[in-house]
Amino acid sequence: MAGLYIHIPFCASRCVYCGFYSTTQLELSQRYVDALCSEMQSRSSEQDVSTVYLGGGTPSQLSFQQLEQLFIYIYKVYRVDPLAEVTMECNPDDVTQQFVESLAELPVNRVSMGVQTFDDRRLHFLCRRHRAGQIAPAVDALRSSGIGNISIDLMYGFPNETLSEWHRDVTEALSLGVEHISAYALQYEEGTALYRMLESGEVSEIDEELERQMYFDLIDRLASAGYEHYEISNFAQAGYRSHHNSNYWNQTPYIGLGAAAHSFDGVDRQWNVSSISEYIKGIESGSPRVDYERLDEATHYNDLVMTALRTCDGLSLQGLRPQQRDYCLRMAQKYLSCGWLQQTDDHLKLTRDGLFVSDMIMAELMMV
Template structure:
C-alpha cells in the first residue's frame, strides 16, 4: 500500500494562480474533520489491511487546522489503519502559520516531514500572487521547524512570472539552497482557466514569459541544484540522497493509495475514484451515508497511458518490461522519432527523457499515448 492522502481544503485566502479545490469557510473545520474521520472508518472496512507506508496532508492549507482538529484527525487515522512506525508523514504548511508554538505542536504529532510553499523570495512577486507570507517568514519557519526537531523539510518554488529576469530567478534558487532543506519542488507559473491569473492574462494585464527564457530558467535550476547536492528524480522534484518524497514517488510508480476528503482521488491499481469537489456536497453525502463519489474503471489503453504519463516523469523512466508486448511495440514505434531527435533515450529496454526532452515532456508523453 502506497499511502493515504487527506485533503484539507481550507485556505485563509486564495492565490491568483491556484486551481486546486479549496474554500475560505474556516468555520467548517470541526464538521469537516468529523466527516473525514467517518470516511476513514467507512473505507477502512473494505481496505485490504496492508501496512500504510506514507501519509500526506495536502490542501488547501492543512496548517489552518487547530491543534485539537489535527490531533483528532491523526487519532482517527491511526485507529482506522495500520500505519507503519517508519511511515513518512507529510503535512503542507504555509510559512506564516509556522510559529514556534505551531512547530512544537506538530513535532508532537506523527508528522515527520513538512512541505512549504515558498514560491519566491521576492516580496513584489509574493504580493502579486496574493501570498500571505513574506520571504523572511519562510526562513523563520525553517529555523523553527529545525528547532522543533523536524529534519525533513521541502519547499516549493515557482518561476516564469511576468517580467521575471534570469538574474531574479537565480537569486530565488540561491535563497532556497541557502536554507539547506532536504527537498525542493519547482514549477513554471501556469495560467489555469478560471483562476484570477488567467483572467488577468485575458484582460491583457499580464503577459506570459518568453518560452525560451522559461526553458533557460528550468535548465539553470537543474544545474544549480545538482551542484548543491540535490538529485533530480522527477521532472519537477529534487531531493538530497535519501530524501526523495516517498508518497509522491508512489504516485509515479502506479502504487495504490487512498484519498480522503473533498476532491480527493484514490487508486487501487486497476480503478480510480474521487470524491466530489464541493465541501458541502461531500459532507452532506457522508453524513447521510450516501457518499458523492465518481468511479472510473481503467481500460487497457487508459492503464497504458497512465503508465506512460507517470513513469516518464521520473529519472528512472519507463521500463518496457512493464508493458505487454503489444503496448511495448506501440510505445517504441511512437518513441522512435523522439529518440532520433535526442529527446528520449533507450537504455536496456528502459525509455527515459533526456535533458532536452524534460522541458517538452508533456508533448512527448501525449505522442506516446493511445487515443
Template sequence: MAGIYVHIPFCKSRCIYCDFYSQTSLTLRQRYVDAVCKEADARSSYIKERVRTIYIGGGTPSQLEPRQLAQIFHVLGSAEEVTIEVNPDDVTPSFAEALSELPVNRVSMGAQTFSDERLRFLRRRHSAGQVSQAVRLLREIGIGNISVDLMYGFPNETMEEWVRDIDAVLALDVEHVSAYSLQYEEGTSLSRMLENGDVSKVDEELERQMYYTLKDRLNSAGYEHYEISNFARSGYRSRHNSSYWRQVPYLGLGAAAHSFDGSTRQWNVADIRQYIEGVEQDKCVAEQEVLTPDNLYNEMVMTALRTCEGIDVSKLSEDYRSYCLAQAQTFVKNGLLVKDGTRLCLSREGLFVSDMVMTALMHVE
C-alpha cells in the same frame, strides 16, 4: 507501499494561480474533520497493502487547529513518511510545538519566491523572511525532512531574479525542493489577468533557460533531479509522490480527493458541504471509473516518464511494448528520449517538452 492522501480544502486567502479545490471560509472546519475521520473508518478496507505514507495536503492544512490535526491522526495512525503542507506564516512557535506531538516527520512548505513584490503579486500572505523563520522552528522541533516549493516564469522576471531565488532556497539547506513554472489555469484570477492584458507570459526561451539553470544549480549543490519538478538530497525523495508515479494504490480522503486501487479510480465530490452532508448521512460521495488496459498504459506513460527512471518497457505486455517503442523512435532519434537497455527516459531537452512527448506515446483508439 500504499498511501493515504487527505485533502484539507481551507485557505485563509486564495492565490491568483491556484486551481485546486478550496474555499476561504473556515466555518465548516470541525464538521469537515469529523467527516474525514468517518470516511477513513468507512473505507479502511479500501487498501489491501500496508500503508507506508500519509500526506496531508490542500488547500492549507496548517489552517486547521492542532486539535483537529490530532483528531485526524488519531484515526489514521502513523506511517514511515508522514507529510503535511504548511504556509510559512502559519509556522508559529505554538504551531511548531503542536506539530511535534503529531507523527509528522516531513513538512512541505510553499515559499514560491523570495521576492516580497512577487509574493504580493501572487496574493501570498507570507513574507520572504518568514520562510527561513519557519524552517528554523521546524528544525528546532526535530523535523529533519523539509521540502520547499518554488515558482519561476513570473511576468517580467529576469534570470538574475530567478537565480537569487534559487540561491535563497539553497541557503536554507533543506532536503527537498519542488519547482514549477507559473501556470495560467483556466478559471483563475491569473488567467483572467492574462486575458485582460494586465500581464504577459514570460518568453518561452527564457523559461527554458530558467529550468536548465534550476537543474544545473541544484545538481551542483548535491540534489538529485529525480522527477520533472522535484529535486532531493540522497535518501530524501518524496516516498508518497513517488508512489503516484509508480501507480501504487492509495486512498484519498476529503472533498475532491482521488483514490486508486490498481484497477479503478474514484474521486470524491468537489464540494465541501455536499461531501460533509453525504458522509454524515452514509451516502456515497464518490464517482468511480473502471480503468481499461489503455487507461492503465496511458497513466503509466504520464507518470513513469516524469521520473528519472522513465518507462521500463520490459514490464509492458508485448502489444504495448511494441507500440511504445514504435512511437518513441522519432524522439530517440531527435534526442528528446534516451533509450538505455529496456528503459526510455526523457533527455535534458525532453524534460522541458515532456507533455508533447508523453502525449505522443499514449495509446489512442
C-alpha cells in the same frame, strides 16, 4: 502498502494561480474533520499504509485539536508503517512557536512548505500571505521542533521575471539547506484569477526560451549543490526523495480522503465530490458523493507513460504488453532520433533536452 492522502481544503485566502479545490469557509473545519474521520471508518479495510500526506489547501489552518483528532483516527483505522513518511503542508506564516510546539506532539516527520519566491513583490502578486523575511525563520523553527525532512515549493516564469531574479531565488533556496525542493513554472489554469488576468491582457506569459533557461539554470544549480533530479519538477538530497509522491509515479495504490480527493487501487479510480458542503452532507447522510472509473488497458498504458516518464528511472518497456511495447517504440522513434528520448536497459527515459518538452513527448506516446 498504499499511500494515504488527506485533502484539507481550507485557506485563509485564495492565491491567484491555484487550480486545486479549496475554500475559505473556515467555519466548516470541525464538521469537515468529523466527516474525514467518518469516511476513514466507512472505507477502511485495515489497509497497510506506508506514507501519509496532509495536503491542501492549507492543512496548517486546522487547530492542533483537529489535527490530533485526524491522526488518532488515521492510526486507529489503518496499519501505518512505523517508519512511514508523514508529511504535512504548511505556509511560512503559519509556523509560529505554538505551531511548532504542537507539531512536535504529532507523528509528522516531514513538512512541505509553500515558499514560491523570495521576492515580496511577486508574493504580493500571487496573493500569498507570507513575506520573504518569514521563510528562513520558519525553516529554523521547524528544525527546532525536530523536523529533519523539509521540502519547499518554488515557482518561476512570472510575468516580467528576469533570469537573474530567478537565479537569486534559487540561491536563497539553497541557503536554507532543505532536503527537498519542488519547482514549477507558473501555470495559467482556466478558472483561476491568474487566467482571467491573462485573458484581460493585464499580464502576459513569459517568453518560452527564457522559461527554458530558467529551468536548466535550476537543474544545473541544484545538481552542483548535490541534489538528485529524480522527477521533472523534484530534487532531493540523497535519501530524501518524496516517498508519497513516488507512489503516484510508480503506480502504487493510494487512498484519497476528503473533498475532491482521488483514490486508485490498481484497477479502479474513484474521486469525491469537489464541494465541501456536498462532501460533508454526503458523509453525514451515509450517502457519499463519489464517482468511479474502471481503467481499461489503453488508459492504464497512458497512465504509465504519463507517470513513469516523469521520473529519472523512466518507463520500463518490460512492464508493457507486447502490443503496447511495439506501439510505444514506434511512436518514440522520432524522439530517440532527435535526442529527446534515450533507451537504456529496456527503459525509455527523457534526456535533458527532452525534459522541457516532456508534455508533448508523453502526449505523442499515449494511445488515443
